[in-house]
Amino acid sequence: MSVHMAYEVRVxxxxxxxxxxxxxxxxxxxxxxxxxxxxxxxxxxxVIQEVYDAARNHLKSRSIYRSGGDLSAHSTSMVLPFPKAAAPRPSAIYKPTRRPPRAASSKTSAEIWPWLALLIGGFVMIVFLLMYI
Structure with a gap:
């Protein structure tokens, strides 16, 4: 049970x-x-005491201090509206979808070896050229 209590000073x-x-x-x-x-x-x-019960999504407010000024002389209401929202249902909570498994690579290792040999051979040739220039 999660209960939160706060005190608001309102003017x-x-x-x-x-x-x-x-x-x-x-x-x-x-x-x-x-x-x-x-x-x-x-x-x-x-001073308004507000007690919020998160388990029931319920807010209770009460006045614990009023100034000596004449509050009835003012035409406004003492109550500030609090938005009433229904608690989210467990089924409505966002659940991320899982990615589908990756497909196997279309290239086989037999297709990769010639390109890898060409890349390494080119690198070796550049190194030799830089050494003898």
Whole structure:
């Protein structure tokens, strides 16, 4: 069972919530939210705990900290949409196809020997020419 937990610090900017930071520890996330809350613009701040269960492909969110600002005065919703996607089925997972075995070479060793002898003979002749020039 694989469960992942994260804490998001969200700030209300204009018409929507902007993620200011993502943390693994609740105390650090709340401290960051209080630091953001102390800014001059006094925007509402929320810390959301998100628990994702990978085995069930389920996400659970809850608010663990809200700033002292009036959140109800803003007309936007607190919930950010999270895309719901079905878990991939095991049969739908990509499996690479195997290559077919290589066919035997069309050339036999009897056809290769004359060419090999010609190549080696040419190399030997070039070496002798370079030695005596």
């Amino acid at each position: 209300l900017r204009g018409a929507g919530w902007r993620v200011e930071g993502i943390f693994d520890d609740e105390t650090i996330a709340v401290a960051a939210a209080k630091k953001v809350e102390g800014r001059a613009d006094r925007s509402p701040v929320v």
